[in-house]
Amino acid sequence: MAVASNPSAGTRGAPIFRIDSLVKEYAMGEVTVSALRGVSLEVKQGEFLVILGPSGSGKSTLLNIVGGLDAPTSGDVWFRDENLSAFNERQFTLYRRNHIGFIFQFYNLMPNLTAKENVEMATEISVNPIDPVEALALVELTDRADHFPSQLSGGEQQRVAIARAIAKRPEILLCDEPTGALDVATGKIVLNALRAVNERVDTTVLLITHNASIGGLGDRIIRMRDGGIRTIIENKRRLSVDEVEW
Amino acid sequence: MKPLTKKLFRTIMKTRGQSLAVAAVVLCGTACFICLVSVHRNLLLTRDTYYAQYRFADFEIMLERAPNTTLFKLENIPGVRQVRGRIVEEVNLDLPGRTGRLVSLPNRAESPLNDIVVRKGRYFSEGAQNEVIVSERFAQANHFSIGDILRITVDGKRHALKIVGEGLSPEYVILIRSVQDMVPAPERFGILWVPQDFAETALSMSAAYNNVVGSVDDPEQLDAILDRCEDVLDSYGIFAKIKQKNQISASFVADEIRGLEVMARIMTTVCLGLSALVIFILLSRMVRNERTLIGLMKAYGYSNLSVATHYVLFSLILSAVGCVGGFAAGHAMAGGMLKMYAQFYQFPLLRSQVYPDIVVKSLGIAILFAFLGSLSASIRASRIRPADAMRPEAPVIGHRVLLESWGWLWVRMGFTWKMIARNVSRSRFRASLNAFGVMISSGIIIMGFFSLDGIQYMLSFQFELAEKEDVKISFAKEMGKAALHESARIENVLLAEPLLQYPFEMRNGWKKKDVVVIGMERDGKLRDLMNTDEEVVDVGERGLVLSETIAEQLGVGVGDFVTLKPLMGRITKERTASVSKVVKQYFGASAYMNINALSRILGEPFAMNAALLDTEPGMERSISDQLNDAPFVSAVEVKVDALESLMDTIGQNIAIMTGAILTFSGVIAFSIIYNVTLVSLAERQRELASLRVMGFTHREVGSILYNENFVTGAIGLILGIPFGMTICRLMVNAFQTDLYRMPYHIAPRTFIIATVLTVVFIAISNFAVRNKIHGLDMVEVLKARE
DSSP: OOOOOOTTSSOTTSEEEEEEEEEEEEEETTEEEEEEEEEEEEEETTOEEEEEOOTTSSHHHHHHHHTTSSOOSEEEEEETTEEGGGOOHHHHHHHHHHHEEEEOSSOOOOTTSOHHHHHHHHHHTOSSOOOHHHHHHHTTOGGGTTOOGGGSOHHHHHHHHHHHHHTTOOSEEEEESTTTTSOHHHHHHHHHHHHHHHHHSOOEEEEEESOGGGGGGSSEEEEEETTEEEEEEEOSSOOOGGGOOO | OOHHHHHHHHHHHHTHHHHHHHHHHHHHHHHHHHHHHHHHHHHHHHHHHHHHHTTOOSEEEEEEEEETTHHHHHHTSTTEEEEEEEOEEEEEESSTTOEEEEEEEOSSOOOOTTOOEEEEEOOOOTTOOSEEEEEHHHHHHTTOOTTOEEEEEETTEEEEEEEEEEEEOGGGSBOOSSGGGOSOOTTTEEEEEEEHHHHHHHTTOTTEEEEEEEEESOGGGHHHHHHHHHHHHGGGOEEEEEEGGGSHHHHHHHHHHHHHHHHHHHHHHHHHHHHHHHHHHHHHHHHHHTHHHHHHHHHHTOOHHHHHHHHHHHHHHHHHHHHHHHHHHHHHHHHHHHHHHHHHBOOSOOOOOOOHHHHHHHHHHHHHHHHHHHHHHHHHHHHOOHHHHHSOOOOOOOOOOGGGGSHHHHHHSOHHHHHHHHHHHHTHHHHHHHHHHHHHHHHHHHHHHHHHHHHHHHHHIIIIIIBOOSEEEEEEEEEOHHHHHHHHHSTTEEEEEEEEEEEEEEEETTEEEEEEEEEEOTTOSSBOOBOTTSOBOOOOSSSEEEEHHHHHHHTOOTTOEEEEEEOSSSOOOOEEEEEEEEEOOSBTTEEEEEHHHHHHHTTOSSOEEEEEEEEOTTOHHHHHHHHTTSTTEEEEEEHHHHHHHHHHHHHHHHHHHHHHHHHHHHHHHHHHHHHHHHHHHHHTHHHHHHHHHHTOOHHHHHHHHHHHHHHHHHHHHHHHHHHHHHHHHHHHHHTOOSSBOOOOOOOHHHHHHHHHHHHHHHHHHHHHHHHHHHTOOHHHHHHSOO
């Protein structure tokens, strides 16, 4: 299969993921823990999807499987017309490289590369990257480009992580508690950055959080519990970041 | 089992790759120690018992001819215990290219000085004249059997001798005809022990001797005793007085024994020192990793001491494991090394013995180094305060590196290389350690191959640059010009040149030295007087050219005069000669002069005692065959034969040497690089996992670590080359003796080998780390803050 970077493929609203009866079980010694118990979901191109749930609800596992970090025990994940369940290690790597951007609660920047170099690191392996300077401009960090992570605040570091993730022009941005380690004000700046990327570059965003207030930002809000989807709410009126409080 | 002990063993099992690598370096160190120290002791003990049991003489005097009556006078010199007059003569065998040294022994076995060990066959039978005992290796190499007839030419007359035995002697532990030969050629040169009666008859020396060996009460008094001997024998043409320590075989053996001691010290310290360093990084990382755990243990009430002991024990166990391997490897190596020695040295019994005290000592040294290596980390562990330990460690701080001031280069560097550059400068100690390991490893490679280079260089220096002749004929006495013309007329001889070698006692005031002066033609084409810079030195019309060693010993320089007292023949008149040049030479004991000037010193218009021949290619052997029977010819040497047998001996040892060098340098390089890389992998797994998440392949992620190793390796190699060269220089100085000087010559090939091997070692270490990179669990690593 060819996993090539093709950012213009698909139009807004067309399905990008089809998740079908996804099951993930972990063998923890002699006990088997079910992290996902048959999850099915469709994600559309350009969508801003917020997945809510307490810890242990399976939302991170879902994100990891969709992002090609983990393989399901059973069930299928279709990325357009390719089935991730059939991927080997190398295909997963290429898939992540060409289509996925990850953002974590802890920013995972290279401590000995500057902000700009951290972004360059991503553009180096990308076919059609955004210019690193431009990527940093998108998250409003142009003036901090030459600083090392240790010289940046938490919010700034997270924005570098976003710039790094979007610089590859991924179709999907997977965010695992991106504001979890930040105070409200900084968290809002980060969320604004994500929103901007979603709107301007048309990137699909899957954001997971246990913070229900953030749900209002999404096109759809999915609530998970005990490894399954409980509700899916179509959000008629997306809130702006400034309207969100927690 | 206490929980802490359980944890200890589980930690070792979990880090078994790294632990084994540490143990491997300890193994190398212990193996080196055990091998070198026990070989040293074996050689020393074997030599000393051999010398004592077979009564190796304390001195030897070579002379023209003295009557047996003088022996009583010698024995009466105070301090002399015993003397024995004997007949020693170089002879040609009836076999092409083979020469021998005839050495007389008492007609009946009576354990004289310089006795022999009869290894096969028997001693001479009563009254038998034409019997010979042949040196063992010579007999083996030429497939002589007991009962074979050996035909030799002595003093122009042919004799047939029946081989009755094979023997060894403490005098010829290493059987080398002259220092210039460097390595034994067992096929081409051997000792022929004959009954005294036969030697006296064959050389017309009845009741006379030309060589006397003696033992003394106190070897410290040797100088004085030799002076007294000289007084007694003055009128009988002494041409060399040799103390035991200067005797060729004895001095080679002594050098080797001394070398072993030095090597044992260096190799053990280097290996165990490195093991201490590796333990240091491994434990420092471990203590940092287990900070919280340490805090917890202390919070529960474990004492600082028990925490510190825990980490010290870790290193001691690794070290002990390495030691046990080292015992086995060391003894195996000692056996192999003794086998190698057995090729060069002929001892009646040389066995690899296990000495418990050496084993205990090696264990003690290894443990000491392991303890030192673990000290700093253990102290740090004991100092951790429980409350501090619960807080996360300060984050890594990025820095700009020097390289960044070179803007044009920095801009062109990919981020991987930027990361490598910053990492190297961030963890300087680890990077230095990597470089240090490679430096030591490449230094060992250079040192190992240097000794081969040295021998090969000497061979080409001696046989291609200095001695260009194909055949050398030695005459039994001084000859006139006619001998030269005759030599030139031999069929297939293109050119013949004369040579005159004559022993003198050279004197400057009270300083004196026995020196062979070599008279050569000034514009000769077959012999060049070369200095160590490979420059041809003009021998001049008159005046002496001295080697630096002689000049230093006599305290003379250019323009000074020395007194020459001939040590051979009928000429006893002393002359003075001026020193015209001092040259640096590999073989120290020679002086040179224009052949005409040297002849005049001997009172002759022209004299020669050797002829050098340039022959049609391939005809050397047939010429040598023709000359074997010629009158006055005492020896015929064919250069290609000499070279061939030398190369044989050397070739056998190259394989052994190479194996040893590869093992040691490889283990050292691998163990350090592997450990350092794993530590740095553990420290940066978060960074590397994020790269994987971003879509970097295993190979791309690995290449950051791999290339970092190549960068530090390159630095190590760059340092290793001068380091290796320095060791070689030290070796040259350490092994310089009166007799010879080791050439400081490292072939370009050696540097290439060192580079290639270093790259290979790093590649192997990288390959070993590969699995760990594949095993990085992205989800697990990124889930929580470290």
